[in-house]
Structures are given as structure tokens and as C-alpha cells.
Amino acid sequence: MGLRPTRSDEDGLGSRNVGTDQQARTVRLSRFERLPWRRIILVVLGASIVATVGIGAFRTLTLPEGQRYSASAWGDFIVLGIAQGSIYALIALGYTLVYGILRMINFAHGEVFMFGAFGSFFFANAYEESGFLERQPYVALAIILGVAIATSVVVAVLLERIAYRPLRGAPRLVPLITAIGASLFLQNTARGFFGSQTRGYAKPNFLEGRWELLGVAFPKIRVIVFIVAFVSVVLLTLFIARTTTGKSMRAVAEDSEIASLMGINVDRVIVLTFAIGGILAGIAAVLFAMTFEAVNFFMGFQPGIAAFTAAVLGGIGSIAGAALGGLMLGLLESLGPSLILTGYQVPSPFQLKPGFTFLVLVLVLVFRPGGILGTGEAEKV
């Protein structure tokens, strides 16, 4: 047998002794240079996607007069997209924080959000029945928000304590499968506890109606959603950047072992991270419920997945990335189907919106796995 690997060795389990990482890279590189199929496919795929989107958008915008969307319709799409995106951003922060510290996808985070919505629902409803919601709308809203946050925090912390803590240090797929199980469990717990029907969520009257600004009518609730989300993200950023606790969170994200040697209580930091994720999910839950005026046990799934997509889109692990990714995804979801698919005469393009979210996720991971603000780390994602 010669030194060079025989043909059958190369594609099988043959013994090609490549000792160091350096050598392995060279071998991979040379193979890559021989057959750059991956790159070819990616370029072709990318070009065809750009062409599809471009042609679709062009055809939509140049539709004959009566069929075209009016300027105010586009304005509505954008406002809707930003409001929806702010909610995604808040949930996405929960994914990103946990991922930054534990390197795990907390698949059940959507359910944390759902429990927050349900917890506050009972208060919102009771206050509406007693008239308190109209008499003291600000006090009532504060209590509703507080309850949502408290419920979400309790669920998030229990989740960490019961399901995730025993699996610290386990291979990556183990906590992920656990998280899927936990998600299913929480969803059906809510179904057992609160019933399976969708229920109307009350909101105070002052949130109805629109504000006129520069000739565009902004629905009040959407504006408030954006402001609340924006303030929350700013506060969170300040918290992480300025406080000692924030510093220890960053330290644990960097290297939990060394952080613990430096006297940081890693367990506490992790619980805190889940709690902060819960707070943001609780806020998002109230905003979401007031926007759509409904809660049900399944409501966590779609926003959860969308928010995860947003986190990946912005670069998972980065706070600014999650916020940006959320806004972008919101806009993509509200603009994309009508802008691109209408041009191709696809009937009811909005039906394909969920598919759109996933398509964006797949494409981001294929073309730019690090995300928009990703660190571009060499690690294979």
C-alpha cells in the first residue's frame, strides 16, 4: 500500500492519518479548491433569490392602477411591521441572553411568553368587568404588566431549575430535546389549566384610535408597543453595560468556569438571565395580547419561532442584534409577502407569511450564519 490514500480509502473509513489541525485544514482546503461546489451552488442560489425578489417587487410596484397597493397601504404595512417587530425583539432578547450564557436554544421561551399573557389575562378581564380598567387605566395597566412579568419570571425560573439545570454540561442536543419537551409540556399544561378556547383580552379605551402625524395615521397601540419595547431594550442595554450584575453576566457569557473562579456565582447569574428573559417576555406578552386582543394556549409557538429567527437574523448572543433582527423580521413579514408574491399573482400571499419567516431563517443560516451583527466567529454554526 502506498503512502497516498487509495480511492476506496478516501470516501470510507480508511486510515488517513492527518495529525494536526493545520494539516486537516490544508487537506480540506485543497479539496475545496478542487471542487468548489458549495460556493458555486451558493452563488447560483443567491443570484436566483435576488432575481426572484427583484422581479417580484418590480412587478408588484408596476401593477396597473386599480390593483396596486396605495401609498397609505404601504405605510400601514410598515407601521404594522415595526410594531410586530418590536414584540419579536423583546422575545428575541430572551433567546439571545440565554444563548449567550448557556449556548442553548431555550425552545420553551415562547411558552414563557404565553404564560405571561394568560396570567395577565385574568386580571385584565376582571378589571374590565369591574370597570377599574376605565376608571384607573394607568394603575390597571401597571398591575396587569406586573402580573404578566411575575408569571413569566416564575415559569422561566422554574423551567431552568427543573428542566435545564440537571443538564448543565450535557451534549448540546440533550438540553435542546429537553426544551422541546418542556415546550410541549407547558403548552398542554396551559391547555389543561385554562381550557383550549381562545379568549378575548380587554384593553383600555385610551389605546383605541389613531394618532395623525405627518399625514400618516398611526394606530395608538402600535406606537405604544414600539415605545415600550424601545425603552425596555435601552434599559436592558444599560443594565448589562453599567451594573455589576451586568458585568458578571458578561463574564459568565465569556467563560463560565473562569467567571466562577473569580468569585461569580454562576448559578445565580443563570437564574438571573432566565428571570430577565422572563421579564421581557412578560412585557411582550401584554403588548402582544393588547395588540391582537386574544389569548390562547398555542399563542407562544409562532411568535417564539419568529423571535428565535429574529435573534439568529441579528446575530445570536448580541443584544443590539436581537433588537435589530426583530425589527427587520417584523418588516420582512409584513412587507415581504405583499411586495414579492403579489407580483407573481400568488393568491392570498399573506397565507404564506409563516413560511416566509422560516425561509428567512434558512437563508440567513445558509448565507450568513453569524447573523447581521454576528461576530463572524470562525466556529462553524
Add this chain to the structure above:
Amino acid sequence: MGPVPLRSALRAGVVGGAILTYLSLVGLIERFADLNLVGEQVTLGRLFLVLPPFAVGYAVVRPRIVAGERRLASPRAGALAGALSGAVTMVVFDAVIALAEWVDVGRIRQVFVTATPGVIEFVTFERGLATGLGILIGLGLVSGAIGGLARTANRAVAAALSVGAVTVIVMGLLQRIVLIALVQLGIESDFLYSPITRSLTWGGSAGLFVLAGGANVLWHRSGPETRERFRGAMAEKSAARTGILLVVLALLVILPLLVGSVISQVLGSVMIFVLLGLGLNIVVGYAGLLDLGYVAFFAFGAYMTALLTGATLNTTTGSAAPAFSVDLNFYIAIWVVVLLAAGMGLLIGAPVLRLRGDYLAIVTLGLGEIVRVLAESRWLQPVVGGPQGMRGVTDAEIAGYSFRNPPQHFYYLALAFVLLALFVSWRLSASRVGRAWNAMREDEQVADAMGVSTTKYKLLAFAMGGAVGSLGGALFAVQIGSLTPASFQILVSITALAVVILGGLGSLPGVVAGALVLIGLPGLLREFEEFRLLIYGAALVAIMVLRPQGLLPNVRRMRELHDEEEAQDEWVKRFADEGAAVAAVPGNPPGVEYGDPK
């Protein structure tokens, strides 16, 4: 109280009380209040009432490692600790009930829909609050003590008793199936199952208890030798192996004749999920690629089969021909479907190849959802029927022998494909390809460095998994004859994953057992249907936390684990003997092994 500290007994009790409250609020206790197991006294609801105190009693006396030695409490201390935590469980639960009565159940009901006066009546045994709460505490004491004894008492005795008890409970649960089988066989069944309460009779259950317990004792007396002899025979004589295989096959073939059409229908569904599990097992269990969008292949197989065998679209006015349709014979179409599905596996696999495990999972989840969204959309309605779906899928008949009706026939068709898939999986796992997958799963970089072309084998895994999954879809289409997108929810993916994980990743008997438990049991016990997903979720978490290798683990992995454990034990013993205080306890609790380094 010896090695069981008072505080942990109290804490266990509080956890038990919380569990019990959860069970009542989620509706499990009330739902099964009337499902008689033995006579009219032992119902499944009541069993759920005493299980938490039993469980905390069992958990609280777990062996502790002190100075490198496993210390187990004495039976007396164990019973005491168990009884205490069981009683605390019930005291906590009593407090919850009293609180609920005090604030008025009707008001709680506005939040928790299951909180009804009926539940309170049931958990207090319809004897009024004071008496009921007292009975509960008594039951807690007793079942907690039994739980404590179950772990601390003589091993052989505890094993025999628990096998007996589990047998009685299982036979009680399977009342309908066993009853039907007995009737089909023409065996008098009144002595075992009462015709009035439909549950086990007291005499019958006592008999079962003694029988099962006795069998357990006998097995422990002569078990090891018999097992060795059996294993020797299996290893040496291929005739013995063939014989056993034939017996199993014969059993599988006559099974539907024994159990009637309702259960055959359930068995058919089990077979479909065995196929899905086998396919997913190739992707997840062998190659270590977590695919959460497996429903995509299932849906693809079902819809393609429908399109290739000339099914029609459902419309509001009747039926219409799809925009694309071929009228092939099922037995030709299915191979086309399988080939196309393998191609689709390649297509899905190619862009996501470079993704790390957890990202791969989410992306595949997304792809699975895209398939469903497309099937539902008006855009593809002319091809696959949109929300109304398709109908008139072939029933795969051969010379007038329909494979859809009766369900027994479908079972045979499914069995044939399952056996084929089992054979392929079995041979694959031992082949060069299987070993390459193994290497890739254990450590991708090392595998790559050793010359395994990870790209090729990953794609191969996706293609093979997709092909097997589409077989499941094709059979599903044949079984129900009409398709709607509602059958292809993400839950199919998660159920298939649960099937693979419950049995043990990479284990073929595990897949079969997982499908039997997760699909068969809820199918047979219709009462469980409502709680199916709740139980799946809980099972996934519990398996991952307590026993990540699954119920029937892959032999090789189990052996590795076993050796490791023994080595650890020896290591600990040696240090203990030398009198050295071993401060460090081995990191993983015994029985936990993470074979997959990803």
C-alpha cells in the same frame, strides 16, 4: 432518623404536594376518576392521588454517597422517612383543598377551568371535607412508607412485590384489549374481569399479583443461568436464532386475528410511527443530526402517493382533478415516491449541512412548517387541494384484496414495509456506512480527520431517513384514504422524535417499543388522548434528565456505559478501603451517560 435528614423529608413532601395540586388542576385526576382498575374501589384517579406520596417516599430515601460509600437507610428509617414525606405531601394538598373551599371553588374556576366542586368531592372521597382530608393524610402516610420501603427493604422481596403491583395495574389499564383477546380466543373471562365494573375482579387481581410476583422470584432464583444458557444458544446455534425469529413473526402475523378490528386499526397507526421512528432513527440515532422537520417527508410521501395514484382534490362542490396527476399502480408508485423523497432529503440536507446541531434542528423545523404552510395555501390548491385536501387515494388492492378495509389487512401491508425497514436499518447499522455515521455522531472533526467524508454521509443519512419517512407517509395515505394538511402538523415530527428518544437513540427494539407505548397506549385508552401531548412533553424532559440513553438502549452504548460504571465503582471502593476520604463524587450521577458529544 439516620441518614435521611428531616429537612429533605419535609422538602420532598412540599414538592409532592405541589405535584398533586398540579395533577388535579391539569385535570388528570378528575378525568380518570371513574376508570376502574380493580373492583370499583381502585380507580386510576385514586391511583394518581397516591402516586405522588409514594414517589416522594421513594425519592427521599435515595442512597447518599458519604465518604465514597453508598449509604442506604435501614428499612425502618426508610419507612419512617417515606411516611413523613408522604404525610407532608398530603398535608400540603389538604391545605390547598381547604384554601380552595374557603375562597369558593366557583371563583377559582374562572381561572382554572378544571377546578370544580366535583374534583373536591372526588379527592375527599365524597365523605365531607374533614373526613376526606383525614383519609388523605392516612393514605399519604401509608403510601409514603411503602415508597420508602420499596427502596430500602430486601431487594428480592421489593422487586417481586412491585412486579406484581405493576402487572395488576397494567392489566387493569388494558382491560378492553385483554378482554377482547380473551373473547376472540373463546376463553371465559368473568373470573378476571368483572362484567359489571369492566375492571379486574379482586380475586383475579390477587391471582395476577401472586403469579407475576412468583414468576419474578423464580426468575431471580434461576434467571442468570437460564439467561446465560439462552444467550449461549443464541450465539452458537443459528437454528435457535431462526426459530425465535420465526416464532416472533408468526405472533406478529396472527396478532390482528386475535384482537379485532379496532385494535388492528391502532396497530396500523403504530406501524406507521414505527416507520417514521426508524427513518428518524437513521438521521438522529445513527448520524446524530437532529431533524425536527421530519413531518416534511411524511407529508411528501402521503401527497406524492395520492398524486401518483390518481387521487382527486376535495372541493366544496365535490371533487376535481388535480393540476398534476398520474395514475400508477400503488406498488410502482411507492418506489417512485421513495426515490423522490430521497432526492428531497438531499435537497433539504444540502443547504443545512454546515449547521451545528441545534441550528440544524430549528432550520429543519422551519422546513417542516414550510411544507405544511404550502399544503394549506391557496397558491398550491390546484395541485394538493389546499385546506380541503385530497381524497380517493388508492387502497393498494391486489386482485380485489383491499388493504384499507378491514384494518387487519392494512396491518399486514404496514407490517411488510416495517419488516423491510427494520431489516435495512439493522444491516445499515453494522455496515461501513453505519460505522461512518457512528464516528460522525461521536465526533465530527475526528471522523473528518480519519477520512470519513462527512458531507457524503450526512447527505446519505438525510436521503435514507427521508425515504423511510416517506414510506410512512405513503402508508398513511393508504390507511385513511383522504388527506388534509391538518394531519401534517409539527406534532408529527415531535411525536416521531419522542418515539425514537423514549426507546433509546439508535436502538431498533427501542423504536418499536417507543411506538407501542406512545402511539399504541393512547390509541387504546381513548381517555388518554386529551393528555397525550402533555405526557409526551413530560416524557421527553424526564428521559433526558433521568435516562438519556432511553428505555431500551442500543446494546453497544449500554455496554460502554456499564463498563464505565463498574470501573467507577471499583475506583470508589478502593479508595474507601484504603481509608482515604474521597471528597470528589464522580460528576455524573450513575446511570447517566451522554454518548453524543455534540
